[in-house]
Amino acid sequence: MSLRVLSKLLPQGVRYDTVGGAGKIEIQPSDVATALSYGNLHPAAHYLALVKYCNDEAAAEKLIHYFESIFKKKIANNEWEKDVKDTRSLATLVVYEGVFGCSCKRCQGKGVELDKKGIIPRHKECSKCEGTGLGTLSQRHRARIANIPSSTWDRHWKKRIDELLSLAYELEHQVTKHLKWQLYNEET
Numbered sequence: 001m002s003l004r005v006l007s008k009l010l011p012q013g014v015r016y017d018t019v020g021g022a023g024k025i026e027i028q029p030s031d032v033a034t035a036l037s038y039g040n041l042h043p044a045a046h047y048l049a050l051v052k053y054c055n056d057e058a059a060a061e062k063l064i065h066y067f068e069s070i071f072k073k074k075i076a077n078n079e080w081e082k083d084v085k086d087t088r089s090l091a092t093l094v095v096y097e098g099v100f101g102c103s104c105k106r107c108q109g110k111g112v113e114l115d116k117k118g119i120i121p122r123h124k125e126c127s128k129c130e131g132t133g134l135g136t137l138s139q140r141h142r143a144r145i146a147n148i149p150s151s152t153w154d155r156h157w158k159k160r161i162d163e164l165l166s167l168a169y170e171l172e173h174q175v176t177k178h179l180k181w182q183l184y185n186e187e188t
Contacts, residue, residue, distance in 0.1 A: 027183060029054040035182035045171040049179070052099050052172075060095065067091035067164060080160060089147045093161065096145065098168025102137055104129035 032053040036046055044066045050059035068091040074080045075087075103109030107126035111133040115124040125131040137145075142161065143153035 045174045048171045049175040064091045067094045093145045094164045102135040104135040109133040
């Protein structure tokens with residue numbers, strides 16, 4: 001579905017050449033929800049998109065439940081320790097960091113920093129985040145969110161959370177690919 005066709009479906013933008021009548025294309029949560037209804041996204045990817053772009057609390061609960069079920073499966077299959085008391089806080093950490101991420105402290109999430117070398121200051125790609133604008137939570141902060149002592153976190157959970165974060169990032173990649181196709185694919 002192209003953005004032009006989608007704009008015809010929405011009451012705020014019925015002109016064929018622009019969305020919203022001002023020429024500026026702004027994707028609204030309703031646009032994202034509509035685009036998500038087309039195609040075959042994994043349910044967890046669907047929930048991730050609803051949380052990230054539509055602030056859907058019910059989808060956040062379902063996404064936390066999804067990651068919590070992965071934790072429980074790994075524990076049941078003896079891949080991970082059984083002494084985990086709170087799988088929900090671990091799943092919440094994965095959703096918090098995997099969906100919303102953290103802003104880079106050096107560039108404040110902009111992806112560029114001011115290069116003051118030379119006569120004229122110029123903007124350059126942030127050397128810390130490499131232009132992504134994203135930072136990471138400290139291991140201490142991660143342990144605090146997951147309600148796990150720092151020493152136990154470093155020994156047992158740091159790599160495990162990174163494994164699940166990579167799954168969250170893969171889900172986000174699926175969502176991004178899907179939304180680009182649905183919202184920006186022009187009809188020929």
